[in-house]
Amino acid sequence: xxxxxxxxxxxxxxxxxxxxxxxxxxxxxxxxxxxxxxxxxxxxxxxxxxxxxxxxxxxxxxxxxxxxxxxxxxxxxxxxxxxxxxxxxxxxxxxxxxxxxxxxxxxxxxxxxxxxxxxxxxxxxxxxxxxxxxxxxxxxxxxxxxxxxxxxxxxxxxxxxxxxxxxxxxxxxxxx
Numbered sequence: 001x002x003x004x005x006x007x008x009x010x011x012x013x014x015x016x017x018x019x020x021x022x023x024x025x026x027x028x029x030x031x032x033x034x035x036x037x038x039x040x041x042x043x044x045x046x047x048x049x050x051x052x053x054x055x056x057x058x059x060x061x062x063x064x065x066x067x068x069x070x071x072x073x074x075x076x077x078x079x080x081x082x083x084x085x086x087x088x089x090x091x092x093x094x095x096x097x098x099x100x101x102x103x104x105x106x107x108x109x110x111x112x113x114x115x116x117x118x119x120x121x122x123x124x125x126x127x128x129x130x131x132x133x134x135x136x137x138x139x140x141x142x143x144x145x146x147x148x149x150x151x152x153x154x155x156x157x158x159x160x161x162x163x164x165x166x167x168x169x170x171x172x173x174x175x176x
Contacts, residue, residue: 035060039070040160046074109147
């Protein structure tokens with residue numbers, strides 16, 4: 001095994017990324033306190049060629065030095081949009097034909113590993129505040145809630161980690 005050079009990775013330019021066909025998945029960030037977490041989600045969205053990142057409430061938005069530090073330029077390539085609140089984002093997503101899911105532990109949640117999406121199915125996934133999670137009012141607007149199985153003592157993940165897990169699982173199911 002030999003580590004690949006930057007040239008061998010065949011990375012897209014920002015222009016190539018912006019014009020490339022996207023996977024119809026949107027990550028929605030609801031009141032995320034840490035701009036570092038926001039930057040990490042941008043980087044994940046770039047890695048998986050997602051349609052967009054929607055930022056709601058007081059979540060930090062580009063340009064922001066902490067987003068830039070963890071996004072490593074993905075805030076320039078990934079399409080993003082800010083909404084005053086998650087309600088406005090969900091209404092827009094539904095009008096655009098997206099199924100909307102919150103990532104949250106609720107009664108009757110859908111376990112991530114059992115979720116199946118069609119290759120062209122439009123899906124939006126809401127990730128909530130680091131402490132409070134997705135707001136109950138937002139959950140009531142969703143088509144369902146996705147739960148990440150967890151087996152240890154802790155029953156929560158950092159939002160950036162949760163986004164990586166959930167978004168990869170949704171993308172993975174579309175590329176196999």
